[in-house]
Amino acid sequence: MSRTHRVIPGLPLTLGYTLFYLSALVLLPLAALALKAGQMSAPEFFRVITDPVVTASLRLTFFASTLAALINAVFGLIVAWSLVRYDFPLRRLFDAVIDFPFALPTAVAGLTFANLFLKDGWLGGFGPRLVEGVNALAGLTGAGPLLPSGALDWLTFPYTGQTGGIVIVLVFVGLPFVVRTVQPVLLEWDPEYEIAARSLGAKPATIFARVIFPEIAPAWVSGVALAFARAVGEYGSVIFIAANIPGRSQIAPLQIVTRLDDFQYAQASAIGVVLLAISLLILLVINGLESFSRRHERTA
Template sequence: MNLGIKPFKLKQKSVIPGFGITMGFTLTYLTLLVLIPVSMVFLNSAQIGLDKFWEIVSSERVLASLKISFGTSFLAAAINVVFGFLLAWVLERYDFWGKKLVDGLIDLPFALPTAVAGISLTTLYSQNGWIGRLFAPFGIKISYTPLGIVVALVFIGFPFVVRTVQPVLESFDVEVEEAAACLGATRFQTFCRVILPELFPALITGFALAFSRALGEYGSVVFISGNMPMKTEITPLLIRTKLEQYDYAGGTAVAAVMLVISFILLLMINAFQWWAGRHRSR
């Protein structure tokens, strides 16, 4: 007699293939597209020997390019976190005419060729450009300076922050804010103690995405930077210069150093995000 009790199953079947097949596909995919190309960088740079490798990566020009690349990328990602959050907040919390158009324009840096973006930004921010001429009387030069590199990296990186924060704001319950206000919390207290803890993991993720995207950017930066060695030369451009001079060992050595530093920084960001998530869930 059937009493309406479902038989107990030790293992619930998944809709997609089992662990063995999916794990095998994942490892194959990562090996072909990530591990093998990255390992070739280290294998090629290892052929020159440790002394030659250190001589290349410790040269003044390489160190200057690394400083410019990582410094401008970090600054641009930090700026994008602030203004990307504000833009996502406006799009999710307010209704206004042209909202759909503004929301669509956010993805423009994804579709726009980086070379076109670089030429446009260089024209606008040069001393004779529409925006650059406004700063020229104050002695502020944007194009062909590190400041111009930051402008280009902000342009190509801000969609990552906006698109990362938007879903969190969309799912956030406004009644929680109203409850905090009813309990006597000010707007500042509500933001710091209620809203920010929920948005913090998304902001860190957006920062990491914008930072990693900025590190590898080449097309938009090469026009607005001026490419002056020791001043505005970024590391991707230096690597390409070495490859064009058939210095493959030197190019891969610089690329290997950049990969290691990028991996360590992103690992630290992910570890901080994991710690913040555990701390928030307690």
């Protein structure tokens, strides 16, 4: 590399520009945050971030983000696998809509899910709505109501205002991260190993666990980590569906906003610093994991 260093031009220009732009627009603002939090004494800072309401909000944020990341880990893998390996109706449509959460404003996502998971929403009142729909269709064909009303009243998901609602929107915003990291690796995977393993009599489950999974694991982990990091910071969609009760259902970013509204800038910054430190840690772990797996690949 040191040889190309001298031949390829433009390092001072591009690196200088990169560092300037990065410093002016990202590092300087983030330094302002650290500076503001730094105005507090250490015990004061500690008191703010260990306030029971704050710790409760951090716990909720991490609990909901972890749960959402786990759901995405499982279903994201299933989705990526199905899209790459199996043909089924509307496969290309389903592939195209994976990126939808990247493109839909989070506030709209929050509003939509809050509506869907209301007591009488499409999904919140899934059972009763289904009965209604089926009976309406039956009515069109002239037959009487097929299902007795109340037959499916137990099949409801009234998650608006519940922790379940928070998890649902976090699954939504994180899904593409997992699918889009695993998918390219699966696409590049050469099935010859699989055919060979099969001819040696290995079972499909064994092949997946021993041959395929190790190959996609680094990408899968980094996708899940990105989904998790995104969920930790998510605000716009969550506040529309959460109940926002202090100490019970307020996420950490909302704690920041609440402190700001109370003119507590330093406190808000302190919570911001905690979130930022965790994000940075996650990113360093991801990038470390990747360079580790790259080295591993090369030596293998």
